[in-house]
Amino acid sequence: MKAITYRTYGGPEVLEYREVSNPKLGPDAVLVRVKAASVNPVDWKIQAGYLDGFMDAVFPVIPGWDVAGVVEEAGVGVTEFAPGDEVIGYVREDFVSRGTFAEYVAAPIRTLARKPANLSFEEAAGLPLAGLTAFQSLTRSLQVRDGDTVLVHAAAGGVGSLAVQIARSLGARVIGTAGERNHAYLRGLGAEPVAYGEGLADRVRALAPQGVDAVLDLVGGEALKVSPGLLATGGRLASAVDGAVLGLGGQYVFVRPDAGDLGALTELAERGELQVEVAATFPLQQAADAQRLNREGHTRGKIIVVP
CATH class of the missing domain: 3.90.180.10 (Medium-chain alcohol dehydrogenases, catalytic domain)
Incomplete structure (x- = not known):
């Protein structure tokens, strides 16, 4: 072959x-x-x-x-x-x-x-890989529930775009960070977009004054560093890209093969909730x-x- x-x-x-x-x-x-x-x-x-x-x-x-x-x-x-x-x-x-x-x-x-x-x-x-990363981060590490507000860093990327859709399917409100050119795309997925860069924390707080219930970091670096300060009381933090999350009280996610989780993604796609x-x-x-x-x-x- x-x-x-x-x-x-x-x-x-x-x-x-x-x-x-x-x-x-x-x-x-x-x-x-x-x-x-x-x-x-x-x-x-x-x-x-x-x-x-x-x-x-x-x-x-x-x-x-x-x-x-x-x-x-x-x-x-x-x-x-x-x-x-x-x-x-x-x-x-x-x-x-x-x-x-x-x-x-x-x-x-x-x-x-x-x-x-x-x-x-x-x-x-x-x-598979991107969807499982998003699914396992949201359902296991962050335990996202109906009514939660979730912040997704790099929401327009391969993992982030799926995370937005999966979080929405769980009943969450989603705020997503992305460059300006991808804001319309994120709105189409059901997220509220905010721009990267200086002032990011203030822009998120303007949308969620009481803090967010969960942050999924797919960028690392500065975006991860400001994330703990954006959490509401009892909020959860996870990163799939930066091990420094452990020092910030969050969880590091390394995706694993799981036939059941893959099957759940197939069902979401066939219901029209995941593209x-x-x-x-x-x-x-x-x-x-x-x-x-x-x-x-x-x-x-x-x-x-x-x-």
Whole structure:
């Protein structure tokens, strides 16, 4: 099969488009024919060696954790899926080697759920990692409830835009930080936008004088630092990008594969409560260009690669 691989840590320049062996299928996995995969910041951070301290890399590495595709073959222990089923997955294992930037991926069933019928493969591929990050942050770490006011930093990004929609589905009022050019987009998702930069705290307080019940930080740095002062009494703080949140009394979120949570995202999408914005689509052989665009950090929505 064709795949993107890298044989050593580095930037986009180390990526190669080449022929590799088809993945072996374990008893509790299915072979998925990849229809689309999405680019996430963690992909190039792993590739740069930033996670080498706690995740083994078995070279050559095929990058990518998100996938939308069709089951080709089921392992001998699998009863949940059958050939022809359309699935989505956050295909993360405890080591880095056989990712989703390929024509096929062997995906453990714990990482998969049924693909939303109303989403294209490209849209569906953008849902797993970003959607799970948002869902687990809001429902577990922040325990958002009906009537809460939630502040989402970087609300127009891949995770943030899904977080806005999920929080709204939970009955929350949402305030979202974003650049001016994305304010109309956020209003369309049901959020009240505020601009980044100097005076951010004052702009949020003007909308929520009594403070917000929860803050989901997807930026880090200065936005995270001002967040504790924006919380109402008993307010909760979580960050998916900056471990400094622990020193501020909040929780750090590292998303995990969860078939049940993925299934909940599928249900939200099929009810029309969750949509995925695709910022750009690249052929698999141009994955390095897709990664460069992701590294710029200014795209709205998800960047997709297709075999």
